[in-house]
Amino acid sequence: MTETFRVAIPALRKWFGRRLPNPADIDDAVQDVWIRAHSHLASGHVISAQAYLFQTAQSVLQDRARRASTRQQAFHETLEDHHHPVEGITPDRVLLGKDEVARIAGRLAELPERRRDIFILHRFEGMSYGEIAKAHAISVSAVEKHIMKALRFLMEDRP
Numbered sequence: 435m436t437e438t439f440r441v442a443i444p445a446l447r448k449w450f451g452r453r454l455p456n457p458a459d460i461d462d463a464v465q466d467v468w469i470r471a472h473s474h475l476a477s478g479h480v481i482s483a484q485a486y487l488f489q490t491a492q493s494v495l496q497d498r499a500r501r502a503s504t505r506q507q508a509f510h511e512t513l514e515d516h517h518h519p520v521e522g523i524t525p526d527r528v529l530l531g532k533d534e535v536a537r538i539a540g541r542l543a544e545l546p547e548r549r550r551d552i553f554i555l556h557r558f559e560g561m562s563y564g565e566i567a568k569a570h571a572i573s574v575s576a577v578e579k580h581i582m583k584a585l586r587f588l589m590e591d592r593p
Contacts, residue, residue, distance in 0.1 A: 446488075447464055463495070467491050541588050553580065
């Protein structure tokens with residue numbers, strides 16, 4: 435790190451601190467300035483290192499704003515607990531889960547045997563459509579149709 439840059443770090447941090455909404459981004463922005471400017475500063479062709487660093491900082495700020503706009507960053511949600519609460523495991527939820535498993539198991543038993551076997555091989559045994567097709571001597575398309583029909587049947591609301 436050149437001495438010029440080392441001396442400018444506090445001023446750059448302060449400058450970015452006034453312009454970036456998230457304080458956690460300040461160090462990243464300063465590092466971006468260093469990455470862009472270090473070879474030019476070392477070359478000796480820069481007349482005013484301080485001015486060059488702050489011009490580079492302005493460029494970094496503009497690029498970050500452009501990137502945030504393109505990615506519509508203002509509409510992103512953070513992965514914090516208060517935004518995405520996790521439901522606790524309660525006796526009610528356990529009972530509902532057991533009921534749902536029993537319902538699905540009963541519905542699986544109602545499927546035609548071949549369709550049930552194909553569905554179980556794919557969903558529970560992890561076999562690919564190609565492997566199932568070969569094992570049952572049918573086409574991959576037929577396997578896809580069996581899986582779709584089984585899913586439709588299992589998703590139906592029936593008492």
